[in-house]
Amino acid sequence: xxxxxxxxxxxxxxxxxxxxxxxPSKKALLRDMRGRILFxxxxxGLDILHFPPGRTIVGIDISEAMLLKARHRASAYxxxxxxxxxxxxxxxxxxxxxxxVATSCTMCSVPDPARAFDEFYRVLRPGGRLLxxxxxxxxxxxxxxxxxxxxxxxxxxxxxxxxxxxxSVRTAGFRITSCTSVFLDIILSIRATKGLGAQGEIxxxxxxxxxxxxxxx
Amino acid sequence: xxxxxxxxxxxPSPSDRRNEGTRKNSKDGSGSGWRVFFLTGDFAFLVCVGxxxxxxxxxxxxxxxxxxxxxxxxxxxxxxxxxxxxxxASPILGSIESMVPSMIVAMASPMAICAFHLAxxxxxxxxxxxxxxxxxxGMFVFVQIYGRSCVSSLRKERAKVT
Numbered sequence: 001x002x003x004x005x006x007x008x009x010x011x012x013x014x015x016x017x018x019x020x021x022x023x024p025s026k027k028a029l030l031r032d033m034r035g036r037i038l039f040x041x042x043x044x045g046l047d048i049l050h051f052p053p054g055r056t057i058v059g060i061d062i063s064e065a066m067l068l069k070a071r072h073r074a075s076a077y078x079x080x081x082x083x084x085x086x087x088x089x090x091x092x093x094x095x096x097x098x099x100x101v102a103t104s105c106t107m108c109s110v111p112d113p114a115r116a117f118d119e120f121y122r123v124l125r126p127g128g129r130l131l132x133x134x135x136x137x138x139x140x141x142x143x144x145x146x147x148x149x150x151x152x153x154x155x156x157x158x159x160x161x162x163x164x165x166x167x168s169v170r171t172a173g174f175r176i177t178s179c180t181s182v183f184l185d186i187i188l189s190i191r192a193t194k195g196l197g198a199q200g201e202i203x204x205x206x207x208x209x210x211x212x213x214x215x216x217x
Numbered sequence: 218x219x220x221x222x223x224x225x226x227x228x229p230s231p232s233d234r235r236n237e238g239t240r241k242n243s244k245d246g247s248g249s250g251w252r253v254f255f256l257t258g259d260f261a262f263l264v265c266v267g268x269x270x271x272x273x274x275x276x277x278x279x280x281x282x283x284x285x286x287x288x289x290x291x292x293x294x295x296x297x298x299x300x301x302x303x304x305x306a307s308p309i310l311g312s313i314e315s316m317v318p319s320m321i322v323a324m325a326s327p328m329a330i331c332a333f334h335l336a337x338x339x340x341x342x343x344x345x346x347x348x349x350x351x352x353x354x355g356m357f358v359f360v361q362i363y364g365r366s367c368v369s370s371l372r373k374e375r376a377k378v379t
Contacts, residue, residue, distance in 0.1 A: 021255060021311040024248065135313055140363060146320045161313075181367040183314050184360065 004158040005063035005109075012044050012066070019046060025182045026050045026104060026133050029189045033057070033131065035099025038123060040088045040116075041106030045070030053078040058098075060086040088116040096125040104133040107168070108159050117172035121194060130174055130192040137162040138186050147186070166190065255310065259318075260357050262306050266319040267326050267353030268346050269302060270295035274327035275345035278334055288331040292324070299323035318360050326352040 019026070027050040033039075035056075042048070042059035043066050051057065059074065059081060061067050067083050074081045086092060088110050101120045110116045120130060138144045147161040154161055166188075169176060174192035182189055274291035282290075299319050306315045326349045333340045333348075340348065 020251075020309060021314060138317075142321055143317060143363075146317050146324075150316065150320065179371055181364070181371055183311070184364050185367045185371075186313060186317060 005061075006065035008157065009044060009063055009065035009069055013046065013069070019049070022133070022182060022187070023050060025180070025189050029131050029133050029191070030102060030104075032129065032191065033100045033102055034129065036097065037100045037102060038091075038093070038098040038120075040101060040103045040120070041109070042067070042070050042074075042083060043104075045073030047104045048073040048077050048081070051077060051079070051081075056080040057082070058093075059083045060088070060091075062087055089119060090115075091119045091123055093123045095122050096128075098123050098128060099125055100129045100131060102131040105135060107132065107134050107165050108161065108163055113163065113165065113168045114171065117168050117174070121172050121174065124194045126194055126196045128194045130169065130190075130194070132165070132169070132190040132192070133182070133187075134165050134190060135161065135183075135187045136165045136185075138184060140185070143184065143186065258306075258310050259314070259360070260354075262302070262310055262315055263319060263322055263353040263357050264350050265353075266299050266302050267322045267349035267351075267356075269298040269349070270323040271326045271330055271345040271349030271352075272342065273298045274330040275340065275342055278330060284331075284334065287334075288327075291327045291331060295323045295327040296320075318356050322349075322353050322356045325356075 026047060030047070030050050031052050033052060033055055037055055037057040039047070039051075039057055039059040042061045043063075045059075048059075048070070057077075057079065059070065061070070061083070062085065064085055067085055070083055074083050088106070089112055101124055107113050107116065124130065137147050144162070151161045166176065166179070169190065169192050173195065175195055176190060176192045178189075178191040180189040181187075273294035277291040277294050278287055280287065299322070303312075303316045303319050329348045329352060330340060330345055333344075
């Protein structure tokens, strides 16, 4: 898997340089990054341009070649940013060590998304936020079929186009607080939160944590 | 459609309100120019794919081989044309945004050419171009309508639970 992404790093910026269209939606989502932030799948650092300034961010990616390209973008970021090579399925951070976990077109490429979501849940503090800019399988039969067919060959490049990421988010115990369409029901801007109580469920009597901005460090 | 959950009785968060405001502003302000640009780009791109796919299918049918291999080969040729055009368009229009609708166009338009041949008709090249254009326009309209329904249903679901 790492080799695939090292190879893809060479062409990634050209093939995935569709920020012209997705940029405003990404910016609106990532503006909600608060406190200690873990950005999973930083890639070549294309998304760093959409990070709000002045944040403390740990960016991880499985590919060293991707991180190599991301470093110059990270050095230009007006805030604190650290890049690390790490696997989303086996995070080496302690429990509840982040206030926000963010991803951008990452969960299509993680071999075992359920494990990765469990890890996100673990490293997030109770009430912490999960922000995701992801593409998922469409609920429309025709579009869903097209995505299934595309997956037949994109899978070889490490990307699955037909994942039910929203279900995986819920299964991991997160509560989805908002879901906005970026392109049809395929590219979504998702906000979720880790509950304060057991199994991630927010207690009815608990003070409303949804969307409550976390004080900056 | 995604089932959006919000805790009953909870009002939209300040950040959600702020983001909705931004979306509206970007639509009304500088975003409207980009919206027209992408609408035009999507339309032109889908028409290009539709025409290229049907012309490719038409050229394969002109070889006058047996029907089934001709259909399979014409589909393959249409898909190849679609992939090349999508890769070229993706840095501007977006990879998924260009790849997914155009794939359906590249599947449907050669099928139309095959259907003509199955019915004993021999469509001319100009007819093939028209068929490709019509299928592409149909897909463009579908994407616009379905896109609006996705946005509104997600909004309604959110409003219902708040």
